[in-house]
Each structure stands twice: as C-alpha cells, then as structure tokens.
Amino acid sequence: MKKCKWYNSIWFHIAIIVVSIVSDQLTKLWAVARFTNETGAPNHEYINVIGEFIRFGLVFNKGAAFSSRPQDLMPFLPPWLFFLLISIVAAAVLLWFYKNIDKRDYLTRLGVVMILGGAVGNFIDRMRLQMVVDFIDCDFPDFIMTRFPTFNVADSFVTVGVAIVILSPVILRKLHKQM
Numbered sequence: 001m002k003k004c005k006w007y008n009s010i011w012f013h014i015a016i017i018v019v020s021i022v023s024d025q026l027t028k029l030w031a032v033a034r035f036t037n038e039t040g041a042p043n044h045e046y047i048n049v050i051g052e053f054i055r056f057g058l059v060f061n062k063g064a065a066f067s068s069r070p071q072d073l074m075p076f077l078p079p080w081l082f083f084l085l086i087s088i089v090a091a092a093v094l095l096w097f098y099k100n101i102d103k104r105d106y107l108t109r110l111g112v113v114m115i116l117g118g119a120v121g122n123f124i125d126r127m128r129l130q131m132v133v134d135f136i137d138c139d140f141p142d143f144i145m146t147r148f149p150t151f152n153v154a155d156s157f158v159t160v161g162v163a164i165v166i167l168s169p170v171i172l173r174k175l176h177k178q179m
Contacts, residue, residue, distance in 0.1 A: 007110070008103065008106040008109060013098075013110070016113045016114060017116060017117040017120070018117075019117070020114065020117030020120075020153070020154065021120050021121050021124070021154075023153050024117075024121030024122075024152060024157070025121060027152065027153050028125065028133040028135070028152060031058050031133055031152075032058065032133055034047075034056075035056075035057060035135065036058065042057075042059065042060065043058070044057070045057060052139055053138065053141075054136070054137070054138050054139075055137050056135050056136060056137065057135060057137050057150070058133070058134075058135050059134045059135065060129075060131045060132070060133065061131055061132040061134050061150075062079075062131040080126070080127070080130055083123070083126045083127075084127070087126075090119060091120075094115060095116070097112055098113065098116075105168060105172065107164055107167075107168035107171060107172060108164070108165050108169075110161075110164060111160075111161040111162065111164030112165060113161070114157045114158070114160055114161030114164065115157070115158050115161035115162060115165070117157050117161075118153075118154040118156070118157030118158035118161065119158060120154075121152075121153065121154030121157070122152070122154045132154075133152060134149075134150040134151050134152045134155070135152060136150060136152060136153075137150045
C-alpha cells in the first residue's frame, strides 16, 4: 500500500478545519470589538485595507447566505432550529462525501474540508449570537452590484472550498497529463 502524502492525511485535514474555525472566530471577535459602540451596535466605521476596494466594517447577518431569511422558507421553524437542522444535515452530507472521495483526489478532499471548516465557523456564530458576524467588504468597480455582500473568513473558506471541488477534476487531469 502506498504511503499517504501529508496533504492528504486526516491529520492535515483536521488541522485545516481547526485553522479555519480558529481564524474565523478570532477575526470575528476582533471585528466586534473594533466596530461596535458602547451598546454593542455596529458603529458604521470602516478601515480601508486596499483603498475603497477592500475594507473592514461590521455587519450582523441575521439571515442565511446573502442575507436570505430562513423564515421565508420554513415559517413554522424558529430560525435557530432551522440553522441547527440544516447544519447537521450539511455536515453529515459533507462527511459522507469526504469519506467516499477517492483518496487520490486530494484536491476535492481538501475542498470539502475547507467547506466543512467554514460552515462550522458560521454555525458557531448562529448558535452563540443568532446571527453571523461579517466584516470584509469588497467593491467591484463597474460590476453588476454596488458592493459585493459583506462576508467573513468562514465564508472565504466555503467559497474557496467550493471552487476547489468544482475545479479539481480539471486540475488533476492536467497534472496527470504532465506526469
């Protein structure tokens, strides 16, 4: 049996999940401490990181992805229960998918791990605060919208993870042709 590469080991994947959760939660704690007033409400200040293109400012997202509202989908469930159930189902599906990915497909496995870590980061917010802390604000000049929806580190892990899962067959095919 061939020895597992470090980037495809379960310990590396667990480390990715831990890093994603810790970095997400620490940056959210910083954002709340930096961008709230005495009452705990956002102070509507921004820190320009790269001019107006990327800036930090606090937004509390009480909805789901892109501020959609779970009560519009299932009005009979309280939002916290909706998010708890959907998170359990999503985590179970991701773990099942991870377990069934061919071990040679290390990119897809990495992508799934990143999605899982990001999802757990936002789940922690939903259970602790009943909302998600978002603070990364980007502008895309002359794009379809004025500004991109504000997001956080967990959202970044999920987005990059999804991109890796989608692109991994193409990337791996190209890598195998070069060998």
